Amino acid sequence: MGKKPGATEIAGILRREITKGVLASKDRLPAERILAEKYGVARGTVREALNQLDSEGLVEIRAGSGTYVIYDPAERANAVISNARPLELIDSRFALEPHICRLAVLHATPDDFRKAEDLLSEMEASVSDPVVFSHADTRFHTLLAQTTSNSLLIWIISQINSVRNQEQWAHMRAITLDESIIAQYNKQHRQILNAIRTREPERAATLMKEHLETARLSLTRAAAT
Amino acid sequence: MGKKPGATEIAGILRREITKGVLASKDRLPAERILAEKYGVARGTVREALNQLDSEGLVEIRAGSGTYVIYDPAERANAVISNARPLELIDSRFALEPHICRLAVLHATPDDFRKAEDLLSEMEASVSDPVVFSHADTRFHTLLAQTTSNSLLIWIISQINSVRNQEQWAHMRAITLDESIIAQYNKQHRQILNAIRTREPERAATLMKEHLETARLSLTRAAAT
DNA sequence: TCTATTTGGTATAAGATTGGTACAATTTAG
DNA sequence: CTAAATTGTACCAATCTTATACCAAATAGA
Secondary structure: OOOOOOHHHHHHHHHHHHHOOOOOOOOEOOOHHHHHHHHOOOHHHHHHHHHHHHHOOOEEEEOOOEEEEOOOHHHOOHHHHHOOOHHHHHHHHHHHHHHHHHHHHHHOOHHHHHHHHHHHHHHHOOOOOHHHHHHHHHHHHHHHHHHOOOHHHHHHHHHHHHHHOOOHHHHHHHHHOOHHHHHHHHHHHHHHHHHHHOOOHHHHHHHHHHHHHHHHHHHHHHHHO | OOOOOOHHHHHHHHHHHHHOOOOOOOOEOOOHHHHHHHHOOOHHHHHHHHHHHHHOOOEEEEOOOEEEEOOOHHHHHHHHHHOOOHHHHHHHHHHHHHHHHHHHHHHOOHHHHHHHHHHHHHHHOOOOOHHHHHHHHHHHHHHHHHHOOOHHHHHHHHHHHHHHOOOHHHHHHHHHOOHHHHHHHHHHHHHHHHHHHOOOHHHHHHHHHHHHHHHHHHHHHHHOO
């Protein structure tokens, strides 16, 4: 595996150890000569790696003293996303997606409807395949966000979707998505799309709320099992 | 599976590894010759794949050095948020905050009300100081999000609020926040808080919508000047 | 306090590694 | 069959790594 680590690789190794907490803040790293021997590279290479981390603000190099970790893991916002719980996710979607439907009514183009139809077809052909359905479902809700042309909303939805694509949620899909549930979702998706097509903002928003309520119920039901 | 990978397929493999975080930002990809051997293709094919990723902005190719991942979700977040336009921000808040009010009705504690009262007092004492008012206003809306106890919503609102604290928005405040507007905001804030206190979710949500509509109007009016 | 040790800072030159490019032969797709 | 893509090869230029030596700053111990 590790044939010939270079400065970038050394920096990557140390960066991961720092951000993962293996090397805590204020810790002193081993001396450059020690690190060089440990990773089997020249001292200049270790030096270059440490300078990269220094310019990133991860470590502080003090001449004659050593190299110290200076890193505040609290400002790491990504952890919030990774640790979001299912009901928190649903509540967030409850806040966002009905209004996204209202905005979609205002901005949806024929091209958007064509793409949405394709996704609905794909989902309707996948009632027995939760994995394929779930992927198309995510793209459908993403598409609705994209029709708003609001980059901030699109980004927020993409962040929320990144949660759903994580490994821990695969099990959630497996226990909540049976054929009858998927069939119900498909029906609701089509109703929502129709309401947007006929330019009924409040109806589209209400249908989306019902859709999310269905999802919330299937979640709590599964959790009770 | 491994039939005959072409340049597009190689690019797809690497793209997934990058976006899924297997290859983190600043990491160096294996040398073209290594990748060619790994995937069983010629170096030219790997080269084409890397050029695709380069034009997508996912990697940076440096002659004599290597190919480096430059895709960082966190940086993208900053870019999106920094470039958000005022009306996009209002629309996003329109999506989020009414429902946050509904959730606040369910979860608000006496301590939350006490903190909210403090902020209202601070804002009411700042009708002639847009800077102080605006700061307290941000904290008020943040507090509402915090009462939901939904870490995902709290994080989203904090991200949105980070926009409002930026320099370019100072000018926006200056031209939209005169004394009468601030007085109106204060009145609306108090109405919202009262609706939450009396546990009227829909009334709180409606009042929040009216509040945001007022903000939207003052924005468009200022933009027309 | 003074000294020895440890640590980072700098410089250098040779050699290894990497991407850049060109071209003809071959395979694949339409 | 034709056009495009892939392959295999060779060489070039840019960059990085190595190895060594010595200097300066900080630290630890007498």
